[in-house]
Amino acid sequence: MEGRPQKHLALILARELASQLATATFIADATGGLVFFNEPAEEILGRTFAEAGPMPAEGWASQFKLEDLDGSPLPRERMPAAVALMEQRPAHGQLWMTGLDGQRRLVSITAAPLFSSPTEFVGMIALFWQEPTSGDG
Amino acid sequence: MRYGGNTPCVEIRTDQGELLILDAGTGIKRLGADLEPDGPIHILLTHLHLDHVEGLRFFAPLWRPGAELHIWGPPSPLHTLEERIARAFSPPLFPLELADTAASVTFHDVPHETWEIGGVRIDAHSVSHPGPTLGYRLSANGSSFAYIPDHEPVLGVEMADLELEWISGHGLAAHADVLFHDCQFNEAEYSSRVGWGHSSVAHAVEFAQRSEVGRLVLFHHDPDRSDDGVDGLVERAQELWDGASAEPPIAACEGMTLDLA
Numbered sequence: 169m170e171g172r173p174q175k176h177l178a179l180i181l182a183r184e185l186a187s188q189l190a191t192a193t194f195i196a197d198a199t200g201g202l203v204f205f206n207e208p209a210e211e212i213l214g215r216t217f218a219e220a221g222p223m224p225a226e227g228w229a230s231q232f233k234l235e236d237l238d239g240s241p242l243p244r245e246r247m248p249a250a251v252a253l254m255e256q257r258p259a260h261g262q263l264w265m266t267g268l269d270g271q272r273r274l275v276s277i278t279a280a281p282l283f284s285s286p287t288e289f290v291g292m293i294a295l296f297w298q299e300p301t302s303g304d305g
Numbered sequence: 306m307r308y309g310g311n312t313p314c315v316e317i318r319t320d321q322g323e324l325l326i327l328d329a330g331t332g333i334k335r336l337g338a339d340l341e342p343d344g345p346i347h348i349l350l351t352h353l354h355l356d357h358v359e360g361l362r363f364f365a366p367l368w369r370p371g372a373e374l375h376i377w378g379p380p381s382p383l384h385t386l387e388e389r390i391a392r393a394f395s396p397p398l399f400p401l402e403l404a405d406t407a408a409s410v411t412f413h414d415v416p417h418e419t420w421e422i423g424g425v426r427i428d429a430h431s432v433s434h435p436g437p438t439l440g441y442r443l444s445a446n447g448s449s450f451a452y453i454p455d456h457e458p459v460l461g462v463e464m465a466d467l468e469l470e471w472i473s474g475h476g477l478a479a480h481a482d483v484l485f486h487d488c489q490f491n492e493a494e495y496s497s498r499v500g501w502g503h504s505s506v507a508h509a510v511e512f513a514q515r516s517e518v519g520r521l522v523l524f525h526h527d528p529d530r531s532d533d534g535v536d537g538l539v540e541r542a543q544e545l546w547d548g549a550s551a552e553p554p555i556a557a558c559e560g561m562t563l564d565l566a
Contacts, residue, residue: 172469172470172475172476172479172480173470173476174430174469174470174471174472174475174476175470175471176431177430177431177432177433177473178431180433180471180472180473181433181460181473183462183471184459184460184461184462187461187462188461284431285380285382286382288417
């Protein structure tokens with residue numbers, strides 16, 4: 169390629185979609201690196217994307233403390249985003265998440281692998297919904 | 306008409322005489338009538354919207370015994386390129402079938418990697434436009450030509466806010482000597498046509514400038530645009546253009562020849 173490397177179009181369009189959503193959305197590339205998260209996700213993560221920038225695969229999951237519903241640490245292989253990335257299949261789960269702002273939230277996560285063709289895996293998109301808890305209004 | 310009325314078709318001739326054709330809009334009919342090929346003809350399709358393939362059925366070499374055609378286009382997960390093009394060669398759209406053509410025709414999904422035809426290195430990337438759509442970059446002898454005729458480089462976000470690697474098509478256009486780029490709309494028209502897959506003149510200029518191309522050629526004129534209307538888009542593009550080191554934008558017109566040597 170004599171031009172310049174660039175993100176896959178599927179990731180570009182996913183980012184443009186995420187930019188228009190009120191749902192927290194995280195996008196990773198095929199290597200598992202976090203390449204974008206939108207403004208609602210900034211609230212969960214406690215940092216803006218402009219501050220945090222892209223993060224390598226091994227870095228971004230450790231930004232959160234993730235716990236099962238019973239409060240036990242959630243193993244990586246059960247994290248929906250990790251399932252979508254490593255097993256390349258959709259996954260959904262509910263868990264406790266503590267972001268960089270220190271707040272513990274109950275969230276539902278739906279993660280889906282992104283394929284641009286049946287054989288070309290280009291990344292993952294994960295949507296996070298904060299769930300009401302008994303302490304909420 | 307000063308700018309012409311055919312749909313997209315661009316003839317590329319290499320120093321070695323190799324013929325490549327970008328898109329098979331209605332312009333390819335006139336090209337085919339004058340053509341006496343002595344080697345294979347390669348047609349690179351950006352996508353299969355009718356304005357980019359409707360001339361193919363009337364391309365004389367397709368009906369000429371002994372002619373060798375290679376048709377390249379975007380892959381699709383469901384149907385082969387041949388199956389998709391065959392729809393345009395079947396009743397009731399057309400009286401003849403693709404199998405009736407006299408030429409030897411081979412269909413190719415474009416590869417992910419750079420490939421070469423007759424000394425021209427070719428890159429094809431998916432670009433933002435409804436349906437599987439490609440842009441091309443052709444490089445030879447130190448010159449490069451980028452062709453992105455149907456393209457909406459950003460959707461709902463500001464191009465200025467994006468890093469270059471996040472702008473659709475940038476990888477193809479970066480530092481190209483010449484860029485043929487979609488300029489279907491003026492800025493006012495675009496505001497009510499977001500998501501249609503085409504660019505405003507402001508998009509075309511900003512995309513070209515961020516890609517640092519040598520010359521922007523406005524392409525894919527709206528069929529309802531008059532010659533004076535295209536002149537107006539060129540004036541607007543030149544007004545927006547602030548590249549001292551590059552040539553000011555011009556509009557593509559029928560029969561235009563550019564030398565990339």
